[in-house]
Amino acid sequence: EETEDGYEDEKGGFVEHACRYCGIHNPACVVRCNIPSCRKWFCNSRGNTSGSHIVNHLVRAKHKEVCLHKDSPLGETILECYNCGCRNVFLLGFISAKTDNVVVLLCREPCLSVNALKDMNWDLSQWCPLIDDRCFLPWLVKVPSEQEQLRARQISAQQINKVEELWKTNPDASLEDLEKPGVDDEPMSVAIKYEDAYQYQNVFAPLIKLEADYDKMMKESQSKDNLTVRWDVGLNKKRIAYFVFPKEDNELRLVAGDELRLRYPGDSTHPAWQSVGHVIKLTAQEEVALELRASQGVPVDLSHGFSVDFVWKSTSFDRMQSAMKTFAVDETSVSGYIYHHLLGHEVEHQVVRNPLPRRFGAPGLPELNASQVLAVKSVLQKPVSLIQGPPGTGKTVTSAAIVYHMAKQGQGQVLVCAPSNVAVDQLAEKMSATGLKVVRLCAKSREAISSPVEHLTLHYQVRHLDNTDKSELHKLQLLKDEQGELSSGDEKKYKALKRATEREILQSADVLCCTCVGAGDPRLSNFRFRQVLIDESTQSTEPECLIPLVLGVKQVVLVGDHCQLGPVIMCKKAARAGLAQSLFERLVLLGVKPFRLQVQYRMHPSLSEFPSNCFYEGTLQNGVTINERQMTGIDFPWPVPNHPMFFYVQMGQEEISASGTSYLNRTEASNVEKLVTTFLRSGVVPSQIGVITPYEGQRAYIVNYMSRNGALRQQLYKEIEVASVDSFQGREKDYIILSCVRSNEHQGIGFLNDPRRLNVALTRARYGIVILGNPKVLSKQPLWNSLLTHYKEHECLVEGPLNNLKQSMVQFQKPKKMYN
């Protein structure tokens, strides 16, 4: 795929002369089978078999001729008998001249046994067969080094036999075809260790494919008709269409950067029209702002009867696939140490010998606490490290400090990534505060989206580069902005100038930051990064994490928290097979001990107690005091004033939502409204409150209910964020109200069963939390049982009207088997 600016978006090519068994492609080590229907390359290593790969192939395929590589000492040469031209390598061998250092290839039958030779200058006593001990003469075709062999695909004799069998009917088949599951088969599950990067690719590639197919199917089925559009013009003169994209009760959420196609079917006065555009904004009223690519012929006089479709892009999935391929075939993609480490091979411990700074903090950042200092220090000395940042422990500051010191080590530019744009922006801001030169690379589709770090973005810097040399680019840019497009000659000139400027700005940066998928941007394809930090890495899939790594990494830092939510996988099949497990988690399973940040600065100490004990073995310390988390002038009826938390017992029934795929709970919703109203009355402002509920049905119901039945001004309720646990991850609010919804004696509690989701829900609030739920139902689950017990012990399990809360005597059920 070619992008707008003429960059190739696909990289990491297949090396033609790579051994078809193991992938080794050192020209000194490979030969080509010379049978016209075959012409495959093989190396001279034995791997896990008794014969070398080339000899294996020749024997199994019954092929007998080979040709040397053009970069081998003898150049591109078909091996043949000097005398008779026989090309059967099983008959060929070298002899030398009697008196001189001249050697020649000769066949055993008949040339070696012809008497005439004896009279010449040849020494027939030392015939040296080409194939010796099931291997080509190692001085003619080198045996790959131990290192090369370890990094190659570890193919077994059985696999060789199978693939040779396959080649008889399909000469272009690859080894991957051997492992391909049938259409209805369950995909192979992820493992903890992998033999090699090919096996790794064999496992992950089908899972990514499944997820991509599912994503495509789902998004492309999102057509909406009869939309009403309102028109506007952006600062860049482009047309913007505003419309409400009705969100049904399903998993798809539009995000800024998504591509949509807006259509008008045509009528008696208007021709049919369509244009694609990018979502640049989603308003609080759930209105979508779509910036159209084409500015001509837009039917701006119309407002009704439009349709919209989702334009699915495979870019992110393509980049994951490409990264896995690069990881396998390009031995410079990651250091040898990291290659083996990531695959779970046992590697000798390695220390990074970079000088340590005297101070571990960084200018422009808050002073680091003891555990943050230790984290920075330990990371700087290790080629692979994990940092676990529980909620509110300052992992962004710690990450920024690490990057600051890495950048100062003079190892070249540092690459900093995270799966989400929000996290990348936050990091970019912090790193920039240290005085480092930070460039934030955005996807082209997101350039029109406003960002808190716009001044750091590449596209902004290209436009605002204060340099007279660039006046030509500026002139063309202005012209393009004014006219919408340029003449083809000017367009060419514009692109070339822009590309050169982009490269210049990128090269001048100390730190480049982008999303993990963004690291596969063609604009970075010629860049190499020895040091890479990935924040929120526990929220990305392995192949996603690999994208920034295969640009030459020698030192990697993964930051995240595997006790919070992982990556979102839509395809159940792929999720079941383990695609939702992050690289961070697998490394933990492999025995890498994450360095845990231990002081939290977010929650009132009463709020951090349970999460600390339950998810972090009680190690979480409080960096804030009770006094610092007491809001002055707020009079809210906390049952125990020193513990700004309570579990509000609800016995209302759950219902299936109108769409039939979600749940709602009316009693809980009405009590949420009462709680919100009480907060607002006590002096809390709407932006301080977050309402969390795991069900879209309940979310929609609460929003609706509050704006219709709220006791105060409607606008106040509209400003309150009501969202899922997942969309609150990585964020905080002063007050959190959690509505659990599920209240069915006989069924499970669904989403709430995931301890990581509960952890996230419980750790968003800074000053206070209220949980609404049915203890009788929730107590069946061991984790919820201990949460309820915790609230009860603190006299915070209450019922009754808000102005007269009483301790509840509700009986808990015995928890079922332990959740691990």
Add this chain to the structure above:
Amino acid sequence: EVAVRKKRTEVDPAEMEDFDREMKAMMQESLESRKQELRVRPATINMMIPMNIFEGGHRESESGEETLDEEPDGGGSKVRVKVLVKKGNKQQTKQMYIPGECSLVQGVKEKEAAEMEE
């Protein structure tokens, strides 16, 4: 650069046996078929070593250019040899290094040693 601890997988003896059998069969078959061909078309020999090789050979050893010069590096000495090949009908030589202990160069080495004695 990196030390990987990994037990080398043992080669399955059954596989080895099977492979050897196949390979022997191929050798045998190759030899037999050659013999068949030869009944029809007997071999002739045209194995002259081009004289320029000898002329440029160790007779000019004073210059240290074209003699058995051994490469010191890479563990074990290596000997530079000329490989005689045919490109179409033209004779050509190509340089290559082979290990000093290879039987191919033993004869020449001995001869050189003997000449030195003289």
